[in-house]
Amino acid sequence: MAIILIVEDDRLLNEGIAYALGREHYDVVSAFSSEEGLDAFRSHEVHLIILDINLPDRSGIELCKDIRQLSTVPILFLTAKDTEQDMVVGFESGADDYMAKPFSMAVLSQRLKAILRRARGEDAPQLFSYRDITIHYDKMKVYKHHQEIKLTSTEFKLLTILSRNHKMVLTRQMILEKLWDWDGIFVDENTLSVNIKRLRNKIEDDPKHNVYIKTVFGIGYTWGSEA
Structure with a gap:
């Protein structure tokens, strides 16, 4: 099963997502800052990252750029902002998808499944x-x-x-x-x-x-x- 890294400083939200994904039989790794997220990424064979833009030590945008220098692993941004400009910046930094808070766990789950299918090439155009x-x-x-x-x-x-x-x-x-x-x-x-x-x-x-x-x-x- 896919390993999903959650980088979110809101502990309750992080743990809530981890619990819900665990029930769907994903392996979950949690981090609560950019530094922890980068360390966790380097330490695990991650298949997808759920990344909050507003982290306590630095922006998730910067973390995304760092990861993109190392890997093409799919990244889904979580943020309280949902303006068009925020979305553009997120995608330009290397994000694969974007969800604004608050969000439905059911919708998040379907987004993750779609991203993982694309990453495996199942939905790739021929x-x-x-x-x-x-x-x-x-x-x-x-x-x-x-x-x-x-x-x-x-x-x-x-x-x-x-x-x-x-x-x-x-x-x-x-x-x-x-x-x-x-x-x-x-x-x-x-x-x-x-x-x-x-x-x-x-x-x-x-x-x-x-x-x-x-x-x-x-x-x-x-x-x-x-x-």
């Missing part, structure tokens, strides 16, 4: 299009200008990871971990660099001006550009 490229994930085929591009297995996995996370900046370590999780085959830093280069040569019109696989210097890569 077709993705961007600019002149179309990816058929289920058929493991890629087309550019309606012409099929032949990719190796590793190149296709890399393309899938980047395109399915097209709203995120992925660190090299995150990509390596996802490649490892895919089929348990070890991929090192050099192999990743080689495959990024090969993939760019196959899908970019001009490898010197990348519009599909963008480098975020000092961090990693992201998919897409409006340039």
Whole structure:
């Protein structure tokens, strides 16, 4: 069963959520500050995080950004605020979903189930299009200008990871971990660099001006550009 980390400084609310999720057979880890939350995340194999924005030591937004440097684990924000701007800031920091207090535990439960299904790929679309490229994930085929591009297995996995996370900046370590999780085959830093280069040569019109696989210097890569 999934392990859910709750980072919420309101002890009664934290314990109430933990109790309700425990009854649904989730394993729950509770933290009551940003520092405790980060320590708990590093100490457990967490599958989803419920994160309060207003924490006593620092903002949950900042904690979310820190976690996003380490992992793509799904994050659902809890907050007393529900303005459009608050939602935008939350999503820009890497949140997957957002709930304003007070909320129904039944609704929260359904949100968590939906997020976990997406994280496992159960609700993931099998077709993705961007600019002149179309990816058929289920058929493991890629087309550019309606012409099929032949990719190796590793190149296709890399393309899938980047395109399915097209709203995120992925660190090299995150990509390596996802490649490892895919089929348990070890991929090192050099192999990743080689495959990024090969993939760019196959899908970019001009490898010197990348519009599909963008480098975020000092961090990693992201998919897409409006340039």
